[in-house]
Amino acid sequence: MTTSSLPAIPRVKLGSQGLEVSALGLGCMGMSSFYGPPKDEAEMVKLIRHAVDLGVTLFDTADVYGPHTNEMLVGKALSGIRDKVQIATKFGLVTYPDGRRGIRGDPEHVRASCEASLKRLGIDCIDLYYQHRVDTKTPIEVTVGEMKKLVEEGKVKYLGLSEASPSEIRRAHAVHPITAVQIEWSLWVRDVENGIIPTCRELGIGIVPYGPLGRGFFAGIKHEELADNDIRKLAVPFFQKENLDKNKHLLECVAKLAEQKKCTTNQLALAWVMHKGAGLAVPIPGTTKVANLESNVGAVGVHLTEEEMQALEAAVPMEQVAGTRMAGPMMNSLWHFACSPPLSMPA
Structure with a gap:
């Protein structure tokens, strides 16, 4: 698919x-x-x-990416075309001088983080500002209360949460309307459909799925292609070699369906997320390659029937997915650990 033949990306609420x-x-x-x-x-x-030229307007970053350097990169890339794009960033994950990582949602940190992100991005107002992870030491009402002040001061337009549970979403939304919840959602991560998705539909909150291609799995990423410091190799059990070997047949099943549909495997997997979240979700697949970017944009033109959706879901049964999406302490910051009882994850 050439650039000139790529489908136009529609604008959505x-x-x-x-x-x-x-x-x-x-x-x-x-x-x-x-x-x-x-x-x-x-x-x-x-x-x-190039993404802007293709019609992409939503760009996602966070202060912890780098840390800080990704916001600076995004700000530099979008300088001069601010009126064409929406910039989303996040606060709350912190790295201490001794290398430890933590979560902060106290008002002082909220405000300082916002001011620093504005400066790094080189903008006057953040379009969508997320709490990256919920701070269990600070009531979410207190965190969102300070975020609300940032909206009132014109430093932020819309508020979001990332990896928040249904109850946390409701509590936050009662303080100030939440525009979007960012959550991992893909063919092999579907637990969000049991709690978060219905809650957001009820409250009129959008979903921003991250990792919609299974963090690269449905784009064909191989274990040997991962750098030694790649978080997928270090902390994502899905990507341990033995689990990738077990999950290989899932990719093969999706690839066969993609061949029948005359599209690529990544386009089919991404189209599934877009169809599943129609009217609700705006996925944010990441890439560092122009060819992958253009291929992902091509997913906008892949339309699926209900029968095709069912065939895709049957091709990736959750009970057959080997591994989990995070390991060790990092699992404790994910939304389902705030639920009671906690949701089980595939072994």
């Missing part, structure tokens, strides 16, 4: 508070951190600008 974005966004994290060494800045600036 994200949530019910007035935010309008492209139906497909771009996650920028892997350009600077977590998925191996930082990529060449000039090349990433070109990629982000």
Whole structure:
């Protein structure tokens, strides 16, 4: 598929508070951190600008990506075209001088983080500001109360949460309307459909699925292609070699369906998320390659019937997925650990 033949990306409402974005966004994290060494800045600036040319308007970053360098990259890439895009960033995950990581949602940190992100991004107002993880030491009402002040001061337009449980979403929404919840959602991570998705539909809150391609699994990423410092190799059991070997047949099943549909495997997996979240979700697949970006945009033109949706879900039965989406202490910051009782994860 050539650039000229790529489908136009429609604009959609994200949530019910007035935010309008492209139906497909771009996650920028892997350009600077977590998925191996930082990529060449000039090349990433070109990629982000190319995404804008293709019709992408929603760009996702966070202060912890780098840390800080990803916000600077996004700000540089989008400088001069601010009126064409919506910038989303996050606060709350902190790295201490001794290397320990923690979560902060206290008002002082909320405000300081916002001011610092505005400066790094080189903008006057953040379009969508997320609490990256819920701080169990600070009531979410207190955190969102300070975020509300940032909206009132014109420093933030819309509020979001990431990895929050249904009850936390409700409590936050009662303080100030939440526009979007960012959560991992893909063919092999579907637990969100049992609690978060219905809650957000009820409250008129949008969903921003991260990792919609299974963090690269449905784009064909191989274990040997992962850098030694790639978080997927270090802390995502899905990507342990023995689990990737077990999960290989799932990718093969999706690939066969993609061949029948005359599209690529990543396009089919991404189209599933877009169809499943129709009217609600705007996925943000990340990439550092122009070819992958263009291929992902092609998913906008892949339309699925209910029968095709069912065939895809049957091809990736949750009970057959080997591994979990996070390991060790990192699991404790994910939304289902705030639920009672906690949801079980595939073994």
